[in-house]
Each structure stands twice: as structure tokens, then as C-alpha cells.
Amino acid sequence: MSAGTIGLLEVLDRDGHVRQALRITAWPVRVGRALDNDLVLDDAHIAAHHFSVDADDAGTFVQVSDTVNGVRTGHRHFNAGERLVVGSEALRLDVGDSHLCLRLAEHALAPELPLRTPRGVWHNLWPSLAAGGVVLAALLFGTWLDTDPDDFVRSLGGMLTGALAAGLAWCSAWALLSKIFTRRSHFLWHVRVLLIGFLGLQLAGAAAHLLGFALSWPWISDFAFVLSYAIAAAMLYFHVLGLEPRRRTRLQGIAVGMFFLATGLSLWFNHEGRDQFGDELYMNHLFPPALRLARAVDTANFVKGLAPLQQVLDEKAKKPDSGDGGSAAAADED
Template identity: 45%
Template sequence: MGTLALIETLDRDGSVRQSHKVQAWPVRVGRSLDNDIVLDDPHVAAFHFTVDANEDHGVFVAVGDTVNGVTVGAQRLAAGERWHVGARPADITAGRTQLNLRLAEHTLSPEKALTASRVFAQSPSVLLWLVLLNLLSVGFTTYLATDPELLPRTLASNGMMLAAIVLVWCGAWTLLSKLFTRRGHFGWHLRVMLTALLALELLGFVASLLGFAMSWDWLTAYDYIPEMAIAALALYLHLQAVEPHRHRFTRGFAVGALIMGLAVGAWRHWQDHESLASELYMTALYPPVFRVADGVSADAFVERLAPFEKALDEKAAEPTDPDDEDGEAEAEVESGK
């Protein structure tokens, strides 16, 4: 007699961990060594379930003496219950172990096209260049924003902070990759993060420089949109090393994170200053030599401020909170003392 069925024990990612060819019925599954398939799962009974065939060659799953029962597809079976196998392979869950039962008469699904797998191994030279570029970026921005006396201490502090953030972030993703794929892919996660940091730094510089040169204040006012897009792309690339065979899931998760991030960012900006923009005016000023757009005369600038006068007058005419007035009066008395 040939092979009657195939029972496969699956990992959490769906890959086959153990395969058992069924040459005769019944097949007993459980933790006891007397079983045909032994499961090392503390949530599985000694004789958890049996797969057997009746006289008319119908195959069924019979649940043994177990507290947790058996789940077949979406149906929960308690101890003593039976479930007859249909025309398709059955997904069986016993305890925390997933199994797949496929009979010889089950029709095979069509072959799936093999998608190109991403190469996660990274060249040390590429990673070294990314580390150096990020250090130069942090050093340059720190130099621009720090007094000369405090520069050495601030450089060391910012460098150590960057190293700690990168190691913690990449370490967490490496642990996830190890759990799901048995490979850490630390170099891949390091490359993704360092590239994303450089892209964010370059985006901020280009947006502020072009905004200043062309008087396009919207470039910096809505810069959080491309920033969220870069973060979502980095999240997608990180997930590729955790779930390399579930492209649709990783893409959907990244797009959902992007939409959620944009919604939260827009809501926060509206709560702060009743505008979807991240800033009300351009905060980065460059030397006049970078200016391309035509300048505005003082009279024209004052003219443009005229529409704001009425709104400011109305705001100033609003009655103040009596509690605030009492507080101000008490503060004046205290200061007079």
C-alpha cells in the first residue's frame, strides 16, 4: 500500500518542521512516546488525538482525553468529538502546535511563482561608509547649533546617544528576525536605519534651503509628510527581514503605519496652532547669496500684515479670565513685597 496521507508539523512562520508519511491507519498524535507522532508541547495531552479511517474509507480526526481540545480550521473540538476530513487539506492545532493533514486524494494547489528574495547579507565597507556619513552629519549639525566652548562635550554626548539609539533599535529588530527566521540580519537592519537617518537629514536640509531660496514655505511647513514616508519605507524594509515571504502583509502594515502617522501628525499640529502645517513660518535662514526669489519691500510687507490686524484686535479685546487677573494681582503684590 502506498502513502495514504502526509501529516506535517509547522513552525510559527508556516515552514515545515517535521513530516510524517502515513502508510496505515490509525495515526496517534500526542506527547507520549507510544504515539506515531510525538509532540514536544506542554499543552498537548499524552494521547491528544487520532487520525483514522472508517469502513467506507472516510478519514476523521478523533479527539482524545485532553483538556485543551483540538482546533481544525475554525472549528473547536472537545474531548471525544470527531471531525471528518473533507476535500481539502486540514489545518489542525493541538496545544500550541500547528499541523497540516493532506490526504493522497487531495488535489494539489497550483505551483506558485517564486518571488525574488532580498539579499540580507551586507558588505562591511558599505556599513562603514554609512556609519562615517552619519557621524559627519551629527558632527556638522552639532557644530552649527553649539557654542565653541561646549562643542567637544556636546559632540561626545550626541555621538554616544546616536550609537545607543542605533544599537537598541537594530538589536530589537535583530531579535525579531532571529525569532521568526532563525537569522538575525543585524547588518541589514543597521543599513536600513543608517540610510533612513541620512535621508531624513538630507530631506530637512534640502527642504529648508529650497524653501528659503524660492520662498516656498510649504516645503518646511509640510515636511512631516515625506518624513513619515521615509519612516514607513524603513519599517517595510525592517519587516522584510522578519517576514521575508509575506510581502503583502509587510506592505500593508507599512502603508497602515504611514496613514496612522500622518493622521496623528496632522491632528497634533491642528491642536497646537489650528493648522495642518508643522510650523507657522520658516525657521531656517541662510545667507542672502542663496536667495533666488525676488525680495519684498518694507511697504509691501506691512501691507500683507493688514489682514491680521482685525483678528489681533479682536483677540486683544477678549475678556480675560478673572482667575488669571487675581493671579496677576497676587503676583504684583508679591513682587512689591
Template identity: 45%
Template sequence: MGEEEVNAPLAIVEVLDRDGQVRHAQRVPSWPLSIGRALDNELSLGDPYLAPHHCVIELDANGLGLRVLDSANGVQIAGARHLRAGEREALADGEHAVEISAGRTRLRLRRPGDALAPELPLAASATLLRRGAPVLAAGAGLALALAFETWLASDPDVFLRTLGTTALTTVMGAAVWIGLWALLSKLFTRQTHAGWHLRVFLFSSLAWMVVGALPGVIAFALSWPWVSDFGFIAGYAIGAAALYYHLLGVEPSRPRLMRGVAVTAFVLGTALTLWKQEQRNERLGAELYLSSFQPPALRLARPVPADRFAAELAALQPLLDKKAKEENATENGASDDE
């Protein structure tokens, strides 16, 4: 047995920052390894949410395990199992390092058998085309979609002027949006992640425009008005996904919490919109009819016979009469008050 093998540590316990960067690494020459605020621990930490002797990683007949000592806050392992005082969890050899949360401190236990993630390339070592191709493609797609939408909505005489205004507004809005998210990332992770936020903005904006146009086309082609009525839900889903990925650039170490925030925003936004439409229109759908007609070539549904169409219209007569009486009663009441 060589000198290197004798001096090789049994494990390394890393103290992580909130962004997952290693702040301190503690070599473990032998077991047990005690963790806490007291100075007689092998790993002494200044976290006020730790007990003087918080937990210990020990080796016994059952193998390596973590045991919680006299602690009120306990220990969380791998973001899932929460151990209370006196409980023990086996730390079986696996393919990945084990993350441990004790108090407000994040620890990572690395052992010789744990697999290492591949080396990340530096920005300079990757080709510019490979890194920038998806961003350029998304940017070009968004620009073409905005140009096409502007062309449909404007007169030919003012198309170029309207397009310039739209392009300038979009670029300025994107710069402010990405800059704010980059500032938040800088505050929390010490890195701007501007490229990440730019990609999220481009892909989510392009997806938003697609899901904004598709419901009307599908509703017209198949005579499914409900697709157009509730098409806004798909837009909210895109917005929630964009919010989740933006938040990952700000707080990458808590994906479950960020996912919960995005899902909550989606549910609340959808519920409030449905409630508002019910209060305003007495229906959950967003539109009473298609706001725009699509090219006839896209029509796939069979035409409705005239007698069937008239019969379906006749079924609306009682509802219309009821609405008319309610409006007349309201107007008469207002006149009496006057």
C-alpha cells in the same frame, strides 16, 4: 519503474515553528491524509486548538483538495481563504508550496511539482565586501550627515568637542537600540538578527535626517510653506517603516500583522500630532514661519512685489486684532479673580 520511484512520497507535510523553521516533516505515501489530535490520524498533533479529526487532504475526481471536518476553528489556507466545517478547497498544482494554518499549528504542503527556493549562501561563502558594503556606505553617510549638522549648529572653537560628544551619544544610543531589538529577536526566533537590525537603524536614521532637512529647503526654494508645516509626516513615515522592518526581525512569519502595527502607529502618531498642534496653535501646521533661512542660491520662486506683500499682510489684521482682544479679555479676567 524503479524502486526509488515506487517509494517516493506523493507529498511532504511540514510542521513549522513560528519563525518558519521546520519542526517535523511527514511523508505522504498515499492519500488521504487526515490531520487532528486523535491518534488514528495519519498526522497526529498535540495542538489543543485542533479537533480530534480536524481536516483531511484527499484526492478525488476533482483533484487534490483539503476538506474541513468537525472543527469549530476551521482552517486557513495561504493566509487568505478561511474554511469552515464541511467546506472544501481545491489544492491545484502550482509553483509554490501551500501553507495551511490549523489551530495554532502552521503546516506546509510540498509536492514534487512545487518549485524550490534557491539555496541560501552561508555567511562564510559570501565575500565580506559584498555583505558589508551597503552597511559601510550607510554608516559613512550617517556619520557625514551628523558631522555636517554638528558643524552648522556649533561654533568653530568647540566643533571638535561637540562632534565627539555627538558621535559618542549616537554610538551608545545605536548600541542600546539594536541590542534591545536583537534580544527580542533572540526570544522569538532563537536568532539575534543583529545585522538586520543594524541595517534597519542605519538606513532609517539616514533617511530620517534627509526628510528632516528637505522640507525646509523645498519650502524656501518654492515658497511652499505647507511643505515645512507638514514635513513631520514624512518623518513619521520613515519611523513607521523602520518599526515594520524591526518587527520583521522579531516575527518574520506574520508580515501582514507587522505591517498593520506599523501603519497603525503612523496613523495614530500623525493624528495626535495634528490634534496637539491644533490645540496649541489653532492650526494644523507645525511652524508659523521657516525656522531657518537657506542659501539664497536655492531660491527658485519669483520675488513677491511689495504692494502684493503689503496687501497679504493687511488681510491678517482682523485675525491679529481678534487674538489681541482675546488675550486682553483673558488677562482682565485673571486680574478680576485676583
């Protein structure tokens, strides 16, 4: 700051970049929509004289004027007539739909942050290429397992075309939104989020099925969708982070809320449709017997353990299906 400057009041855009700055040389400083203010803000949610910044023997303070919306800073809200003391650090103020930053001459500057600029094209591309190679290998292996040898080449071509088109469309849509809101596309960021998220989903599913088989705990495989929803919520968080990088706490809350909402709906639909909360009627993922860690059960004990199931099946058999109710009633009348 130049000589005589005791503070700086900055108007920030949604990304935190300075759009306008008022050099303060004397107190008080008045802010509002009226033209007689020191800082005039064209914001319909700001009063004619919204607030002022002044100083006394106790220090510098923000005095909220006659306004309906008040002044927000962090998680606190100050109404008309209230006073906010400026501390030892720069103060962020949310006024209407505008964002301000008050910096005083005695405030210490934050250290300079290094630019996250890649040292070259390869340095920027190799993480995405490495993740893409692993994803491609996983897709090839899955296609090989699920396809007859005679149809492998045709299925492989369709899989590659569909995966590439879907991935490009998904990342391009997020990149367009990032360009609109942050003026940067962050295309490679969204590509990495998609690739790493896809690998996480594949590994989580395979690990859940393998553990369920090895330990003879079918509930692990049955509720594998919960972990998949958690990974999908994390993907959503990192995608949206490319649009709103300064609101991490709020985005984390949204992602957690989406996870619990999706999990709750899945549990409810499973219970309504199959009278169980799990996603599978039985464990259908078989692995080599050498990977099984649970103790083997002989045939006699296995059949004996199925005895309680007979009562459950009998009770279900006595319940008429909703679709057969009309036919059963008609048969009784005849």
C-alpha cells in the same frame, strides 16, 4: 519522495522550517489531537479529529471535521463540514496555532533559491560602513553648524558618545528580539536599517526646508513631519521584518496604520495647541539667496499682504487665555 509515497504532510515552525513530516502512502490521512490520528498534533486549539485528507475521482481534498476553529488557508476560512480542494501547488494550512504544508507527488517543486551568503567579511560589512560614514559626516556637519567654535571639540565628543551609545542600544535590542524569534540576531541588518533611516530623515527634512524656502511655499516645511513619519514607519517595518520575515503583508499594514495614527495625532495636537495643522509658526530655515526661485516681493506689496493678518490677531487678542480667566474675573469683582 520514495516509491509509494503519494504525498507529504509537513508541520512547520513560525519561520516556515519543517519541524515534522508525515510520509503519505495511502488515503485518507487524519489529523488531530487524538492518538488514533495519522498525524497527532499537541495543540489545545485543535480538535480530537480536526480534519482529514482524502481523494476521489475529482481529485484530492481536505475535509474539515467536527471542530470549532476550522481550517484556514490564505485569506479563506473553512468551518466544520466544509471541503477544500487541493490545487496544483502545495497547500499551506493553518490549524489552531499550528502551520502545515500538504505536498502531493504531482506538485511541481519550486526552483532552488540561492543562499544569500556574503563572499567575505568585507562584502558583508561595507554597506554598513559606507552608511555609517555618511551618517558620521552628517552628524559632524550638524554639530559644526550648531556649536560655537570654542565648544566644538567638547560638543563633538558628547555627540559621538551619545550617538554611538544610542545606536548600539537600539540595534542590540532589535537583534535580541530577532534572536529570540528567529534564532538569528540579524545585527547588521538592524544597523543598516537604522543608518539608512537616519539618512532618509535628514535628507527629507533638509529637502523640505530648502524647497519651502526656494519656492516660497512654507507649507512644505510646515508639513515636513508627515514625510518624517513615513520614513519612520518604513524603518519600523524593516526592523520588524527581521523578526517576522514571512508576514510582509501584515507588517506593511501595521506600518501604514502607525503612519496614519502618528500623522493624525500630530495634526490634532498642532491644531489644539496653535490653531493650525502645521508644525511651525513661521519658516525659520534660511538658505543663501541664490537658491531662491520664487519671485521677489517688494516691501510695499509685502506689507500690504499682511493686512488680513491684522483682523486675525485682533480676534485672538479678544479671547481671554484660560490661565488668565480667574484673574480677570477677580479684577472685575474688585
